[in-house]
Amino acid sequence: MTQEKAFQDYYPDDLSHCYGCGSLNDYGHHLKTYWDGDETVSHFIPESFHTAIPGYVYGGLIASVIDCHGTGTAAAAAYKAEGREMDTLPPFRFVTASLRVDYLRPTPLGPPLELRGAIKEVKGRKVVVSITLSAAGQITAKGEVIAVQMPENFLTGK
């Protein structure tokens, strides 16, 4: 089930300004997430200044891309659970209720980061996603995102 468009490309324009993954944020990371079988995958290349200790990736960036990978995966999982394509209405958009990141070892700065998401739970408005982050073929961080479907008052501008 490979798609040409990333999950984030299906977000409505008014919900596409996220610094981590919004296609309309001129300064942001533009994370893109896709299905790869039952898992989800994103690739991301940090900038040279996204450093913690010289030579290693900043932990806050790792948390950021895990976060957006998680909410993107949650949206895709919700469409899948309903048997709907991602270009059908109403749109699903999730926000993070809780984020956990375990930094297993330093992440080298340079190679592309690969994020892989596994859907642990889809229940009501909540989706739980487990995520690994790898660099140069080695898992360096693990994350869990508890995502909840965005309240409707966000969509109407409150």
Place this chain on the structure above:
Amino acid sequence: MTQEKAFQDYYPDDLSHCYGCGSLNDYGHHLKTYWDGDETVSHFIPESFHTAIPGYVYGGLIASVIDCHGTGTAAAAAYKAEGREMDTLPPFRFVTASLRVDYLRPTPLGPPLELRGAIKEVKGRKVVVSITLSAAGQITAKGEVIAVQMPENFLTGK
């Protein structure tokens, strides 16, 4: 116990390149953390593009500043536990083993963010810090950072 210099200003130059809090990172956030009694405090003003949904702060940025507030607090707590001033050698520098952020409500984009850290545990090379993040007087996120003293091979360039 108020200090003019922030915790991060005591980091050695070769450990001052962190995107979140390194004074020598030209592109970074430059988070600055201080004692306020037994707690620690940082203030941070997000940029207009640090947005999640328009009008609200990006969760990855919230995770990032909680992370750096946590490692800075861990270093200060370690000096304090040894009864040492922060300008004495050898330097303490901590990295994050685990980060957890609970997003309680959306964080409005605009007002300064206030981070407050409480030291939960100092044990061997590990420090646990509980952190709240507030905007406009309301706590919008809570975090916990488990920080560990940096391995010596980081300091010697491996």
